[in-house]
Amino acid sequence: MKTPIYDFVTRYAESGASRMHMPGHKGIGEIERFDITEVFGADSLYEANGIIRESEKYAGELFGADTFYSAEGSSLSIRAMMYLVSLFSKTNGRPCKVLAARNVHKSFVYAVGLLDIDVEWLLPNENESYLSSSLDGAFVERALLAMDEPPLAVYVTSPDYLGRTLPIADIAEVCHRYGTLLLVDNAHGAYLKFLNPSRHPIDLGADICCDSAHKTLPVLTGGAYLHISRAAPAYLSENAKRALALFGSTSPSYLILASLDRANAYIAGGYRERLAEFSAKVDRLKSEILNNGYALFGDEPLKLTLLTKKYGYLGYELAERLMLDGIVCEFCDPDHLVLMLTPENTDEDISKLKRVLLSIERREEIATMPPKTIMPMRKVSVREALLSACVSVSPRDAAGRVLASVTVGCPPAVPIIISGEVIDDDCISAFEYYGIDEVNVIC
């Protein structure tokens, strides 16, 4: 597969051109020499009709979708996705209401705040972490039936931060029966497309999704996709560039665009086989860990999420233990340790991880439970809360006040409560449990 953006920046770097244009580094330096701006022939991301459009077409062929690049992560794709939904509601005269599973990433909260979109929340079941919910088609259908009229869109995160994927085909079938679009935050699942069979949301019936290419494919941080299903209303694809441009920088990084471009050739050149082989190795690793008494969570093939308390440790403790051997995790909290693996990890990485995990002595299970699902009272809209003057206070001093900006640990950047909601005792206990010591409340 051709790599028009990468080829262009490489040729330009080697051309010896006198750069009388941005950026200010003038190509001096090992990284900088590949970093260009929209010089003649380089195309322009939001008005693409040259090498960028060609490269996006290749990506679209690989993903079987109308695919658009983001050089600002899935965060940008999510803002664009929500703007598209908002535009779509205006063209067909339906209220812009979205039913969203509560474990959203904060970029969704920012998007609905900026666009003033009306959100109704789908809560997880009682004993589920605020990071993960087990909803399925029947769950979504009950929620749709409880509403006065079906919303314009349902929004879910799959895979979630803990590695649980949702039955997207099932949820899509329900949504489409009610004339509702299905939007999926697939930031963690770009690679799902290349499993056999594909487990990518677009193949399973989602109308729009975002993928952070940089999270699971060999792409520089910031490289992401906005995919629109070819079965979705054409209006969405027709307006995708406009939606991305509304929120994106006018100086997208060509390093990131070239990296997305190269990923196309990488994927076309035997990635499926490498992924199949690597997934089998991770499956074997998971079985060995389970046999040693560890408990795992989730079904995402390349994520390894340990329920650490069952092995007698807090997530933080196990993370520190792994660090002693130079193994750095993606995320930990009191209950979980999340490791993200890709075929770029070496056999040595995998055997070291196994060796270290199996060398850790099992202790008595820690019985404390994480806080229960919180659903505080809403006082003002997300938009009003995000745009209000605010002050930072300790969780104890926040009782009864309204949350302004979302309070998150980063990662995972999933809000414990949402802007505009009233902080009650359950929220305060949850903040304390997750070690949050400052909360922004409306003045």
Ligand SMILES: Cc1ncc(COP(=O)(O)O)c(C=O)c1O
């Ligand atoms: C579930 C989820 N959605 C969206 C995002 C935002 O992705 P990006 O960092 O590519 O902007 C993240 C980032 O961690 C995430 O975990």
